[in-house]
Structures are given as structure tokens and as C-alpha cells.
Amino acid sequence: MSGYVVCSQGHRHWGIHGAAGILIHRYRSSGEVEMLLQLRGLSISDPNSWSIPGGAIEENETAEIAALRETEEELGFNPREFLEPGVSMEDDHGGWMYTTIPARLIQELDINTQVKLDHESQAVSWFTCAELKTLNLHPGFEGFIRKYLTPLTPPPPDINPSTGLIIGTLNDDSELEEASPQFSVNEE
Numbered sequence: 001m002s003g004y005v006v007c008s009q010g011h012r013h014w015g016i017h018g019a020a021g022i023l024i025h026r027y028r029s030s031g032e033v034e035m036l037l038q039l040r041g042l043s044i045s046d047p048n049s050w051s052i053p054g055g056a057i058e059e060n061e062t063a064e065i066a067a068l069r070e071t072e073e074e075l076g077f078n079p080r081e082f083l084e085p086g087v088s089m090e091d092d093h094g095g096w097m098y099t100t101i102p103a104r105l106i107q108e109l110d111i112n113t114q115v116k117l118d119h120e121s122q123a124v125s126w127f128t129c130a131e132l133k134t135l136n137l138h139p140g141f142e143g144f145i146r147k148y149l150t151p152l153t154p155p156p157p158d159i160n161p162s163t164g165l166i167i168g169t170l171n172d173d174s175e176l177e178e179a180s181p182q183f184s185v186n187e188e
Contacts, residue, residue, distance in 0.1 A: 002056040008094030014045065014056055018097040020063035021054020022071045024083060026105040032128055036111070038074065039123040040138065051138035052100065053121070063088060063099035075124065076116025082109050089148055091140070100144055 005013050013019065024036040037050040053074040057066040064085060071079045083103035091098045109115070111124050127135065132145060 002058065005096045007096040011093060011096075013093070013096045013098075015096070017057040017059060017061070018063065018099065019054060019056050020067040020070070020088075020099040020101065021052040022067045022079060022083065022085070023052050023100055023102045024071075024079075024105060025102060026126075028128075034126040034128055035132075036105075036109075036124055036126055037135075038117075038121040039125075041118075041120045041122055044120050046138045048122075048136060049138040049141075050127075050135045051141040054098075054100075055120075057099075063090075064101055067099070067101050074118050074120050076118065077109065077114050079103065082107055089144075091144060091147075098140060098144075100148075 002015050002017070005016050007013060025033050026036075027033060035052075038053055040047050040049050040051055042048070053071040054067055055070040055074075057063055061069070068079050071077075082105060084106045086102040086104065088099050088101045091100070111126070115124055117124065129149060132149075137145065
């Protein structure tokens, strides 16, 4: 059973034991990060805002277990089959904490057929970091993005699309080095 808590900053939060969510992400062939966000349902706080799946931590639950449970409840797929969790990040408000667990997609997830939304979600979609600026983000998620996004998403190297070489790197012979195999040329 959960309820609301007022933190030391005077904010009202859902989850007497705190809350947690999973930031699902994948990488494009260019190295650019995309995040899977949900459009929050009309019957919950901050409706029509984009955020990550998550919710209250129940008694005797870890933040990771709660985030996995909430993702499965809200998006209808077993996150353990699709995700590799990273190191959690905590946003401590004094008397209440939200834990975000970044998780990399390790196998294809078709959001049109494998995701089954519950009443807390109106839609899901993939967004790049640049696209986040155009969205109505949940206030807590927006604060998280401002605080943590830069360390999570180093910019991909500039790659010359016609040669596949990293621009601006020189070896001892003053020639460009080959792009590392993890990056591929995106010819869209």
C-alpha cells in the first residue's frame, strides 16, 4: 500500500518508500541515443507529460525491483527479457527519493506489437536528446534530464559519411584514423 509524502522541499510525492523508474535507451548506428518515453495517462498526476515508466516502491522492495515491476505493469512486457540495467541514479528530496535506472535495450522491442499500455500510459515513443526540447516533460523527469543527461550521452564522434573516418583525429603520420567498429556510417 502506498500514499503521498511531503518531502523536506515541500513537494508532494507518490510513494511512502520513494519511487523508481527505468530510462530505457538504445543507440542508433550513428551512436546517437534514443529514449523510450511514455505519455502519462489522464487519470494520474501530471497527465499529458512525457516521462519514464515507474512508480512507488512497495514495502520490502528494492528500487530496481520496483522499477522493473512498474515497467511491466505500465508497458506490458517483461523488462528482464529486453533490458540490461545500468547504475542507478538517485534524486534525494529529503524524506523522499526517486531512483532512475538507465537500462540499455539488448534485443529489438516493437513498441507497436510488444508493448501493451495500461491506464497510466496513453502512448510510448522513441525520442533523441534533441527531440526532448520539443516535449512537455514531467517536471521531475525534466529536472533529471538537466542534471544527468550530459554524463549519460557523450556526443558521438563526427564521422565523414563518404569515408567512414573520424573527423579531426590524426595518427602519427598525420592521417585520419579509421572509425572504430562500434560506429557505422548512417546513409539515410
